[in-house]
Amino acid sequence: MTVMTSKRSPAEGAVRVVLLGTGQMGTAAARILCTKQGLDLVGVVARRPDRAGRDAGEVLGLPAPLGVAVTSDLATTLAATRPDVVLQTTCSRVAEAEAELVACIEAGTNVVSIAEELAYPWAGSPDAASRLDQLARTHDVTVLGTGVNPGFVLDLLVIALTGVCAHVESITATRVNDLSPYGPTVLSTQGVGLTRDAFVAGVADGTVVGHFGFPESVAMIASALGWDIDRVEQTREPIVATIRRETPFVVVEPGNVAGCRHTAVAYAGGRPVITLVHPQQVCPEAEGIATGDTIEIAGEPPVRLSGSPEIPGGTATAALAVNMIARILAAPSGLVSMADLPVPAAIEGDVRRLLRGREVVHA
Amino acid sequence: MTVMTSKRSPAEGAVRVVLLGTGQMGTAAARILCTKQGLDLVGVVARRPDRAGRDAGEVLGLPAPLGVAVTSDLATTLAATRPDVVLQTTCSRVAEAEAELVACIEAGTNVVSIAEELAYPWAGSPDAASRLDQLARTHDVTVLGTGVNPGFVLDLLVIALTGVCAHVESITATRVNDLSPYGPTVLSTQGVGLTRDAFVAGVADGTVVGHFGFPESVAMIASALGWDIDRVEQTREPIVATIRRETPFVVVEPGNVAGCRHTAVAYAGGRPVITLVHPQQVCPEAEGIATGDTIEIAGEPPVRLSGSPEIPGGTATAALAVNMIARILAAPSGLVSMADLPVPAAIEGDVRRLLRGREVVHA
Numbered sequence: 001m002t003v004m005t006s007k008r009s010p011a012e013g014a015v016r017v018v019l020l021g022t023g024q025m026g027t028a029a030a031r032i033l034c035t036k037q038g039l040d041l042v043g044v045v046a047r048r049p050d051r052a053g054r055d056a057g058e059v060l061g062l063p064a065p066l067g068v069a070v071t072s073d074l075a076t077t078l079a080a081t082r083p084d085v086v087l088q089t090t091c092s093r094v095a096e097a098e099a100e101l102v103a104c105i106e107a108g109t110n111v112v113s114i115a116e117e118l119a120y121p122w123a124g125s126p127d128a129a130s131r132l133d134q135l136a137r138t139h140d141v142t143v144l145g146t147g148v149n150p151g152f153v154l155d156l157l158v159i160a161l162t163g164v165c166a167h168v169e170s171i172t173a174t175r176v177n178d179l180s181p182y183g184p185t186v187l188s189t190q191g192v193g194l195t196r197d198a199f200v201a202g203v204a205d206g207t208v209v210g211h212f213g214f215p216e217s218v219a220m221i222a223s224a225l226g227w228d229i230d231r232v233e234q235t236r237e238p239i240v241a242t243i244r245r246e247t248p249f250v251v252v253e254p255g256n257v258a259g260c261r262h263t264a265v266a267y268a269g270g271r272p273v274i275t276l277v278h279p280q281q282v283c284p285e286a287e288g289i290a291t292g293d294t295i296e297i298a299g300e301p302p303v304r305l306s307g308s309p310e311i312p313g314g315t316a317t318a319a320l321a322v323n324m325i326a327r328i329l330a331a332p333s334g335l336v337s338m339a340d341l342p343v344p345a346a347i348e349g350d351v352r353r354l355l356r357g358r359e360v361v362h363a
Numbered sequence: 364m365t366v367m368t369s370k371r372s373p374a375e376g377a378v379r380v381v382l383l384g385t386g387q388m389g390t391a392a393a394r395i396l397c398t399k400q401g402l403d404l405v406g407v408v409a410r411r412p413d414r415a416g417r418d419a420g421e422v423l424g425l426p427a428p429l430g431v432a433v434t435s436d437l438a439t440t441l442a443a444t445r446p447d448v449v450l451q452t453t454c455s456r457v458a459e460a461e462a463e464l465v466a467c468i469e470a471g472t473n474v475v476s477i478a479e480e481l482a483y484p485w486a487g488s489p490d491a492a493s494r495l496d497q498l499a500r501t502h503d504v505t506v507l508g509t510g511v512n513p514g515f516v517l518d519l520l521v522i523a524l525t526g527v528c529a530h531v532e533s534i535t536a537t538r539v540n541d542l543s544p545y546g547p548t549v550l551s552t553q554g555v556g557l558t559r560d561a562f563v564a565g566v567a568d569g570t571v572v573g574h575f576g577f578p579e580s581v582a583m584i585a586s587a588l589g590w591d592i593d594r595v596e597q598t599r600e601p602i603v604a605t606i607r608r609e610t611p612f613v614v615v616e617p618g619n620v621a622g623c624r625h626t627a628v629a630y631a632g633g634r635p636v637i638t639l640v641h642p643q644q645v646c647p648e649a650e651g652i653a654t655g656d657t658i659e660i661a662g663e664p665p666v667r668l669s670g671s672p673e674i675p676g677g678t679a680t681a682a683l684a685v686n687m688i689a690r691i692l693a694a695p696s697g698l699v700s701m702a703d704l705p706v707p708a709a710i711e712g713d714v715r716r717l718l719r720g721r722e723v724v725h726a
Contacts, residue, residue: 032529148527156706160523163686163707164511164679166395226712293668299709301678305656305670312664316527323526340705343519344526346662349589 015325015351018043018081018109020074020100021089022051022059024183025114028318029087030060038351039325043081044070047090074100078107085325088113092212094125098132101143105135110328111143112321116212118145119155120337123219133335142331146324146338148316149175150213153293154276155220156338161295161303162225168299171221174277176291177310178284179259180247190260190280191238193250199238199257210236210262211278218266218274224339227268237261245283258282323347326354378688378714381406381444381472383437383463384452385414385422387546388477391681392450393423401714402688406444407433410453437463441470448688451476455575457488461495464506468498473691474506475684481508482518483579483700485586496698505694509687509701511679512538513576516656517639518583519701524658524666525588531662534584537640539654540673541647542622543610553623553643554601556613562601562620573599573625574641581629581637587702590631600624608646621645686710689717 017039019030026044033039044056049072051059057066071077078086086104088111091097097115104111121129136143145151154173162168179190191199191208202208214234222229241258244251252258259281266274284291292308327341338344347354380402382393389407396402407419412435414422420429434440441449449467451474454460460478467474484492499506508514517536525531542553554562554571565571577597585592604621607614615621622644629637647654655671690704701707710717 035530152527157523159708160520160706162709164515164674164682165709166678166682166685167398168709168711224706224708224717226710226714226717228712301675303670303674305668307666307668311527311666315529315664319527319529322529339708342703343523343587343706345522345587345702346525346528346531347589348531349591351589354587354589 014038014040015085015329016040016042016081016083017325018045018077018083018086019056019089020045020086022046022048022070023089025314025318026087026089027060028314029089029321030056031062032318032322033087034062036322036347036351037349038353039322041066042068042083043077044068045074045077046070046072048072074103075107078104078109083109085110085112085328087321088115089321092116094118094121094128098128101132102135105132105139105141105143108139108141110141112324112328113143113145114147114317114321115145116147116150117216118143119147119150119213120216120220121145121335122223123215129335137334140333142328142333143335144324144328144331144337144341146317146320146344148311148313148320149211149278150216150220151338152316152320152344153311154213154278155217158221158295158297159224159339160343161305162297162299164303165297165299165301168225168297170271170273170275170298172275172277172296172298174294175310176279176284176289177313178282178291179280180282181314183249187250187282191257192259192282193252194238194257196238196240196255196257199260203236208236208260210234210260211280214262214264214276214278217276218264220337220339221274222266222268227273229273230267230270232264232266234262234264237263239279239281241287243286245286247282250282252282319346320344326351329355377401377403378448378692379403379405379444379446380688381408381440381446381449382419382452383408383449385409385411385433386452387677388681389450389452390423391677392452392684393419394425395681395685396450397425399685399710399714400712401716402685404429405431405446406440407431408437408440409433409435411435437466438470441467441472446472447692448473448475450684451478452684455479457481457484457491461491464495465498468495468502468504468506471502471504473504475687475691476506476508477510477680477684478508479510479513479575480579481506482510482513482576483583484508484698486578486582492698500697503696505691505696506698507687507691507694507700507704509680509683509707511674511676511683512574512641513579513583514701515679515683515707516674517576517641518580519706521584521658521660522587522702523706524668525660525662527666528660528662528664531588531660533634533636533638533661535638535640535659535661537657538673539642539647539652540676541654542643542645544677546612550613550645554620555622555645556615557601557620559601559603559618559620562623566599571599571623573597573623574643577625577627577639577641580639581627583700583702584637585629585631590636592636593630593633595627595629597625597627600626602642602644605650608649610645613645615645682709683707689714692718
């Protein structure tokens with residue numbers, strides 16, 4: 001087989017995509033998808049039954065009606081639309097994603113998911129990962145988890161940069177972002193607006209979770225480089241506001257918590273080899289804190305790359321989900337990670353041309 | 364097949380590598396290779412016949428003798444050593460590389476080459492690329508061109524960063540580097556030390572070539588995103604020293620040329636979509652010029668990532684060549700580019716573990 005050979009014949013029509021989930025991320029992905037030549041949104045499945053029956057364009061806030069009615073039944077929609085790819089935007093955890101994934105795989109459909117744990121499901125759910133991998137191979141489809149983080153900034157990009165190194169001593173990657181655009185669900189998982197005591201209690205009882213994806217990013221990096229990780233230590237510390245910070249969804253009084261500074265340190269041979277730092281807060285600029293992404297590799301040669309502001313999480317995750325359609329259709333079957341596939345790329349031409357094999361694409 | 368399935372059985376011994384070329388880059392690659400578990404340098408072929416017969420460790424300046432004699436005969440060495448991979452470090456152009464590549468392919472050997480044109484040979488040598496691709500498929504081996512640039516900073520990394528974009532309007536990537544470590548051959552191709560008039564004449568008669576790899580980088584990016592490039596305009600301008608700049612190999616008097624500012628602008632639909640800027644000079648810091656790599660994507664979202672100093676070209680190219688051994692042994696057969704394979708990663712564990720299939724690697 002060739003690298004770029006597609007599971008689809010180039011003579012076929014547009015790539016048929018079903019969107020699973022009509023929340024903020026599903027909506028963002030659908031808007032991007034509808035701008036791409038060669039991608040057709042042929043079905044939309046909502047978990048909220050009250051959305052069923054309405055035009056998908058209306059539900060998703062697209063510029064025009066789509067002529068496709070939202071359903072609340074995945075299996076029926078898969079059978080009726082026979083999609084090439086499902087975009088799963090419904091959940092974060094493998095346990096919650098698995099039933100939908102199984103339905104898609106058994107219908108012979110590839111899946112790109114933004115479920116954070118699916119970015120590297122071997123880290124937290126090895127049994128489910130094994131099941132999904134076997135099932136996907138049996139049905140000759142590919143299942144991929146992607147997203148800005150986990151899936152790109154603190155793992156794939158880190159791995160790629162180590163490629164220029166003769167030796168890597170250790171890695172530190174930091175992502176400072178702004179939670180101001182996010183709603184109550186995200187803010188509560190970060191402890192935003194709590195008192196310090198309530199934050200500490202929330203970390204203890206698991207209601208303040210911080211970032212979702214460090215075990216996945218650590219395992220993806222370690223697996224790519226060949227490090228055996230002994231243990232991963234995670235810490236969640238309150239980012240305390242010294243002035244009032246306010247968003248449409250929360251007011252943080254001085255002395256209360258504006259966010260969560262979540263850190264993971266992974267050890268190999270007793271030595272810290274991967275440090276991931278991800279302070280998430282509302283209105284960081286209000287206290288002069290610049291957002292941004294920074295990757296530092298201590299090694300031969302040392303490598304440091306950074307950008308400010310941070311790559312915005314919402315748009316980037318939705319874009320990655322859409323852009324990876326071009327990769328998943330050319331991928332071998334099974335459960336794969338971003339580190340198993342060629343690098344993502346923005347889709348600027350007709351997607352079908354990117355699937356026609358190296359000879360044509362390179363012409 | 365699985366993504367990480369290797370052409371080799373995991374039960375086999377170390378990966379057998381033959382180094383082709385004993386110049387500066389071959390030496391650097393060999394030094395890195397010898398630090399890696401699971402990679403064995405089983406043969407060294409020099410183009411310079413006077414090196415034949417000497418111990419490879421001595422010729423390459425390794426810490427200890429290697430117990431392998433340098434030869435000057437590729438075919439005989441391939442037959443005697445049966446390597447898994449040849450590292451080609453002998454040349455820059457496809458035309459010069461092809462005979463050696465054919466010998467390797469016909470011996471059933473995979474090749475990682477640092478020949479600049481081989482980073483994307485479809486750009487400048489489509490007929491040779493087609494021949495090599497067919498031959499490699501026939502013999503079920505993989506041929507890859509890699510290196511820091513072309514091959515990584517101004518193309519692969521750019522492509523990867525566009526992956527987070529819903530839309531890309533245009534790309535500007537800049538690499539400001541320091542030529543001070545380089546010898547007379549490199550310096551003369553950049554016009555270092557010339558008068559301004561001699562530089563202009565050198566550009567006109569082709570002796571001042573500037574950077575080697577813009578057509579390859581442009582084509583790799585455009586192919587990955589799906590842009591049809593109308594034309595690529597390249598300009599080579601002298602970087603004129605205002606103070607004396609001196610290296611072990613050249614003295615640049617004030618008013619003379621310290622380097623070449625080489626730029627490529629690629630147009631799609633009449634619009635400039637890719638601008639690559641690569642000013643190369645000796646002693647930039649002498650005039651307060653910071654070296655570094657910067658990638659800027661105008662799009663949704665805009666993305667900007669930069670690092671200073673630049674990723675050092677020599678070490679990075681040698682490291683990429685060695686690190687990509689782990690990828691090429693798991694790749695489908697044919698002629699491939701960095702954009703066709705999973706991202707590179709530093710090899711920190713035993714290479715053979717990275718080749719044993721996803722189930723084991725991810726465990």
